[in-house]
Amino acid sequence: MIEADKFAYHKYIEEQPDIVFNIAEGSSGVNRESQIPAMLELLNIPYTASDPLTLSTCLDKARTKEILSYHNVPNPKFSVVNSKEQLINSGIQYPLILKPVAEGSSKGIFDSSLLTGIDGLNGTLDKRVAEYRQPFIAEEYLPGREFTVGILGNGERAFALPVVEINFDALPEHVNPIYSYEAKWILDGPGNQIEMYKCPADIDNELHEKIEKAVLNACRLLNCKDWSRVDVRLDAEDNPHIIEVNPLPGILPDPKNNSCLPKAARTAGFTYAELINFTLNSALARYGMV
Ligand SMILES: Nc1ncnc2c1ncn2[C@@H]1O[C@H](COP(=O)(O)OP(=O)(O)O)[C@@H](O)[C@H]1O
Ligand SMILES: [Mg+2]
Structure with a gap:
């Protein structure tokens, strides 16, 4: 384990790892998730998941939406x-x-x-x-249902995990149907769990295909690697729009913490360890290390 701080660079030189499993979120600025991958690129050390360009772009919701819009991927104005x-x-x-x-x-x-x-x-x-x-x-504001979709793998072999639906019916009546700070961290939390997710989502084949196509397209356009998670919401006509792309998705291991990527992976039959190893193997394959 190497802490993602300013001493990390020297530790990488000392340790010379074959590959780094990157989960560093950084602590400040729009490039915070890119700092460790950029160090690793300078040192020629392979690492899992997306590169600095993708990580910084996706953290900036405006830049992300400009790219999606250029490629005609629906996203709210x-x-x-x-x-x-x-x-x-x-x-x-x-x-x-x-x-x-x-x-x-x-x-x-x-x-x-x-x-x-x-x-x-x-x-x-x-x-x-x-x-x-x-x-x-x-x-x-998109008034329709909300989903989040995990993507694993790369290129032609990238695939979507079972779709997770955010269940706003679980929230108290007086709050808005958005996944706000209150909904994510106050109304739902250890000791006060509410059924915020349904996985697999209860959707017909047509909608499922539309959602999968949109998220795979978004990941391809933004050059996400190995794993990612994309938030989607329906407009008034039930067309999926991309809300945001997460190339460094939350991966809290304890099912009680309701992390969506591990949840979707479990639904697809992956254990937590298998999810991690799948991601590592995707990176090894990209670098030609297997
Ligand atoms: N355009 C939108 N229309 C409706 N709800 C939205 C929209 N943008 C965000 N939300 C709601 O706010 C939540 C958080 O927004 P999101 O862009 O995913 O930010 P974060 O990066 O904090 O997850 C979403 O899960 C969704 O419920
Ligand atoms: Mg989100």
Whole structure:
């Protein structure tokens, strides 16, 4: 185990590992997930999963959406905003959702981030931009069902794990059907577990195919490697849109912690160890090490 801090570089030189299994999230800045992979590239040490370009791009929701939009992959309309004034001039229709441009795990996305009009803002945008030290994106709200899909492998052999549905019926009636900070970390948590997920999702073949096609396409376009997880939500006509791409997905091993990739892998018949080894083997194959 090598801690992902500034001493890591020297430890890699000392240890000379054959390959590094990378789970380093970093701690600050939009390039935080890229720092360790970039060190490893400089040292010519192979590592699992995506490269710095993909990791930084996917952490920046605006850059990700620009790439998806260029390739005509459906994703909700958006605008990058730093202030209430910019939001008013953005032209994004209500309802909309406000999200920090480069966070994860629902950081900065609260139940109150879903706005039905400018009145709901209450001065919070300017405050949050200062607090999170980054722009926010204002994104058209998708009213439909939500799914998240794990992808394993590479190239022609990349495949989707069973689709996970986020079950908003499990939330109390007064909260919005979004996977907000409150929903992810306060309403659901150890000792207070709610049935937030259904895997496999209860969907017909047609929708299943549409979702799989969209997520595999998104991973291919963003050059995700070995493993990743893509969030998807349906619009009012039940068409899937990509919400975000996670090339460094959460992998908490304890089923009680409700990590979606391990959950989907378990549904597909993988043990946790098999999920990890599958990912490692995908990387070894990419580097021609098997
Ligand atoms: N455009 C949108 N329409 C509807 N819900 C959304 C939209 N964007 C985000 N959400 C809700 O907010 C949650 C968190 O947003 P997401 O972009 O996945 O951020 P994070 O990186 O924190 O997971 C999603 O799981 C979804 O429930
Ligand atoms: Mg998400």
